[in-house]
Amino acid sequence: MTPLLQVTHLTRRFGGYTALADVSCDVAAGTIHALIGPNGAGKTTLFNIVSGVLRPTTGTLVYEGRDYTGTRADQVFAMGVARNFQQVRLFKGLSIVENVMIGCHARMGGLVRDLANLALPKPATEIAARRRALEMLELVGMGSRTTGLPQELTLVDQRRLEIARALASTPKLLLLDEPAAGMNPTEVRELAELVRRIVALGITVLLVEHHMRFVMAIADTITVLSAGRIIAQGPPDVIQKDQGVITAYLGPAP
Amino acid sequence: MLGGYWDSVAIFVGINVLMGVSLYIPMAAGLISLGQGGFMAIGAYTSAVLTKEGFSLALALPAGAGLAALAGLIVGAPALRVRGIYLMILTLGFGEIVRVFFLNFEPTGGATGLGGIPPLSQLHWVVLACAVVIFIAWRLRGARLGRAMIAIHEDDVAAEAMGIRLVTVKLFAFAVGAGIAGVAGVFYAHQALYIDANQFDFSRSALTFLYVVLGGPANPLGPVVGAVLVTLLPEFLRVVADWRMTFFGALLVAFAIWRPDGLLPAPRFK
Numbered sequence: 001m002t003p004l005l006q007v008t009h010l011t012r013r014f015g016g017y018t019a020l021a022d023v024s025c026d027v028a029a030g031t032i033h034a035l036i037g038p039n040g041a042g043k044t045t046l047f048n049i050v051s052g053v054l055r056p057t058t059g060t061l062v063y064e065g066r067d068y069t070g071t072r073a074d075q076v077f078a079m080g081v082a083r084n085f086q087q088v089r090l091f092k093g094l095s096i097v098e099n100v101m102i103g104c105h106a107r108m109g110g111l112v113r114d115l116a117n118l119a120l121p122k123p124a125t126e127i128a129a130r131r132r133a134l135e136m137l138e139l140v141g142m143g144s145r146t147t148g149l150p151q152e153l154t155l156v157d158q159r160r161l162e163i164a165r166a167l168a169s170t171p172k173l174l175l176l177d178e179p180a181a182g183m184n185p186t187e188v189r190e191l192a193e194l195v196r197r198i199v200a201l202g203i204t205v206l207l208v209e210h211h212m213r214f215v216m217a218i219a220d221t222i223t224v225l226s227a228g229r230i231i232a233q234g235p236p237d238v239i240q241k242d243q244g245v246i247t248a249y250l251g252p253a254p
Numbered sequence: 255m256l257g258g259y260w261d262s263v264a265i266f267v268g269i270n271v272l273m274g275v276s277l278y279i280p281m282a283a284g285l286i287s288l289g290q291g292g293f294m295a296i297g298a299y300t301s302a303v304l305t306k307e308g309f310s311l312a313l314a315l316p317a318g319a320g321l322a323a324l325a326g327l328i329v330g331a332p333a334l335r336v337r338g339i340y341l342m343i344l345t346l347g348f349g350e351i352v353r354v355f356f357l358n359f360e361p362t363g364g365a366t367g368l369g370g371i372p373p374l375s376q377l378h379w380v381v382l383a384c385a386v387v388i389f390i391a392w393r394l395r396g397a398r399l400g401r402a403m404i405a406i407h408e409d410d411v412a413a414e415a416m417g418i419r420l421v422t423v424k425l426f427a428f429a430v431g432a433g434i435a436g437v438a439g440v441f442y443a444h445q446a447l448y449i450d451a452n453q454f455d456f457s458r459s460a461l462t463f464l465y466v467v468l469g470g471p472a473n474p475l476g477p478v479v480g481a482v483l484v485t486l487l488p489e490f491l492r493v494v495a496d497w498r499m500t501f502f503g504a505l506l507v508a509f510a511i512w513r514p515d516g517l518l519p520a521p522r523f524k
Contacts, residue, residue, distance in 0.1 A: 053415055077417035089412035093404045093472060095523050102405050106417030108398045111426065118393045126397070147524055169417060 002065050004029040004173055004204050005050065005081075010059030012045055019045040021228045023059070027173070027221075032195060032205045034215045037225035038248060043208040044086055046225070047177050050206070051083045052076035063173070078106045082171035084162035086178045086208075090150035097146050099161060100133035103168030129168075136164040140194060155182050160194075167198065174198060176207040180214050192218050216240065224248070261377055265445050267485045268380035269438045273458075274465035274477030275387045276434035281471050282400065283427040284407035285333070288342050289349030291458035293322040293432040296352065297439025298449050299362050302371045305444065311374040315440050322436025323429045325352075330428035334421060337410075349459050356451035367450030368443075375445040383441070384478075387434050391474040396523060403427055435462075457499075464502055468509055470516030479517055 003026035012020040020042045027033045035043050048054040050061060052073035061069045063079055071079075082103070090099050108125045117123035137146050140160040145153065150161055159179055166174055176195070180188050188211060195205055195218055209215050215222065215236070222239045224232040226248040232239055239245055247253075277290050297318035304314040329348050333341055362368050394400035402423045405413040414420055443449050461484065469480025484502065488495035509516065 051415055053411060072419075073411075073414040074417050074419045077415060083415060085412065085415075089409050091405045091408045091412070093408055093520060094401060098401055098523060102401060102413070102416050102418070105398060105402055111399075111422065114397060114399045117397055118390060123397075129398075165416065 001029070003027055004064060005206070006060075006062040007046070007050065008060045008062070010046070010049065010061070011057050012042075012049060012054065013057045018228055020049070020056075023225070023228070023230055025223050025230060025233065027204060027206050029172075029204050030199065030202065031220040032199055032207065032218050034219035034222045035206065035208045035225060036210070036212075036215060036222060037231075040227070041225040042228040043225055044177060047083065047175055047206075047208060050076075051081060051175055074106070077169065077171075080170075080172035081175065082166035082169050082173070083175035084159070084166055084177055084179065086181070088155065088158045088162055090158060090161060090165075092149065092151050094150075096142075096148055096150055096153070096161060097130060097133050097137070099150055100136050100164045100168050101129045103136070103165040104129040104132055106169065132168055133164070136168045137161075139167065139197065140164045141190065156187050159183075163194070163198075167203075171203060173204045173206060176205060176209075178208055178210065180209055180211040183211075188214050262445065263486075263489060265375055265377055265380050265441065267482055268377070268384050269441050269445070270461075270465060270481040270485045271384045271478050272380075272387060272434055272438035272441070273462045274469065274481035275384075275391050275474075276431045276438060277462050277466050278391060278431075278471065278474065278477040279394070279403075279434070280427045280431040281466055282394070282407060283403035283424055284337070284410070285330075285424060285428055286338075286342050286463075287345040287428070287431065288456070288459050288463060289329070289345035289347075289352075290431070290435045290462045291454040291456065292345075292349035292352035293325060293435035294439035294442065294458065295356055295451065295454035296322040296325050297436030298443035298454070299356060299368065299439075300436075301440040302368055302443040302449060303362060305372050305374060306368075306370060311379075311440075311444065315437065318440040319433045319436040322439065323433030326429040326432025327425060329432075330425045333428065334424050346456065346459070349454075349456060353451045353455055356454075363450070365450070367448055369448040371443050371447045371449070373444060373447055375441045380441050383437055387437075388474065388478060390430075391477075395474050395521065399423065399426065461502075464506060466516075467506065468516055470518035470520075472515060472520035473518040474521075476516050476518045483517075 005027040007025050010020055010023040037043055049056050052071050055070055060067055108129055137143055140163050142160055150158060180191055192214060199205055219236055222236055223230060224245050231244045231248055232242045273290060280287055300321045301314035301318035304317055333344055336344055357365055402418045406423055410420055465480035465484055466477045470476025488498055494501050
């Protein structure tokens with residue numbers, strides 16, 4: 001079976017600095033694929049490239065067998081690749097539900113539909129998007145927290161809200177950048193539950209995370225990046241014993 | 255309706271309300287324009303030339319609005335590459351270009367201006383136009399496009415990553431705003447009956463900016479309140495009339511410090 005996402009020989013330079021050097025990795029459909037590595041390893045850069053926010057210097061991106069290198073972020077999103085942000089980026093001028101409804105934006109018709117909707121008291125697309133948004137809030141465990149503004153939420157709920165916003169578009173691939181950051185052990189357990197529920201819906205998850213217990217518990221495959229290069233790839237039990245990975249994290253043995 | 259003088263005041267209030275909304279819409283998407291006077295001029299001159307030739311206002315109005323909106327698209331396209339202060343400078347430049355163009359364009363009177371425009375701006379049409387644009391601005395706030403505009407305003411990187419096509423939404427906001435400024439220009443020309451390029455100078459654009467900032471840039475009714483206040487205050491307060499620009503300048507500074515969201519705060523939408 002062809003992988004859902006294929007990253008091939010990806011390199012990204014910022015001026016003289018090489019953030020990613022010849023990175024290749026496949027993400028199989030229906031799995032939880034984790035991306036780990038020390039700070040500055042290039043994990044977020046890889047995320048930004050896969051989601052179309054950044055372009056690679058060289059290399060190709062293939063999604064469902066189709067080359068989409070250089071595609072704009074909104075088109076990548078429309079293909080079914082949704083993401084959250086490591087530094088939460090919610091829209092402060094929109095309510096909690098409206099933030100999630102933004103995730104439905106691309107599926108709500110075009111300009112002509114918009115203009116016709118201005119004259120209707122309760123447009124059908126609007127009702128459908130709101131219903132979908134409320135379902136997504138329920139899914140991430142925020143069913144009781146749907147009114148108000150995003151900045152009134154705790155950081156943990158803001159992260160959940162970002163996941164709901166990404167899920168509203170019914171993606172096939174969900175990119176989660178450090179979803180467990182700032183969470184206590186109970187919240188991390190709940191997050192693991194949520195990620196499993198998301199995968200059960202048929203969504204593939206690619207996640208960047210520093211919380212090792214969380215990663216080892218839920219990931220099917222782990223890719224380890226260090227200084228822009230892949231140093232190991234495989235299932236959690238193999239990665240845990242990999243000498244190169246241990247060295248990258250802890251330094252060389254004395 | 256209200257009798258000569260007050261009828262005329264009401265029409266000018268309505269024209270300024272239209273100008274306020276014309277800037278509110280692009281500003282909702284984070285696009286600050288200091289060139290709304292330029293779009294107003296295009297609407298005014300286009301319609302005046304047509305009605306002087308004997309065409310009806312029913313034709314001159316969409317023509318003026320359409321040409322202004324088209325100008326909005328043309329200015330908007332390069333404007334998408336710049337943001338913040340650079341966009342302000344770009345639109346300011348555009349407003350000046352339009353002014354200088356009409357100042358030198360002989361077929362529309364050049365520096366002498368264009369007179370003999372038929373008095374076709376009736377209060378009820380102005381009121382209707384205001385009602386329509388306020389309705390549109392209000393409905394947009396709770397609609398897909400309006401949400402997308404706010405999202406772009408707040409964080410365009412996140413907005414694009416959430417599937418919003420920036421170009422479409424920004425150009426829409428800019429062109430609709432320009433079109434509404436064009437409508438304001440049409441009514442202005444047929445109320446003033448004489449227009450020249452300097453009536454659409456920077457101070458016109460700056461006053462428009464004032465309506466939105468004072469009234470509340472995050473509330474669809476903000477520019478309406480702002481425009482009504484700024485237009486009527488000098489009518490009722492002699493002191494304000496004498497010190498007009500000084501007074502409004504001071505007001506702008508005071509608002510920037512104590513009420514940055516304007517008179518009307520953002521409406522709480524669920």
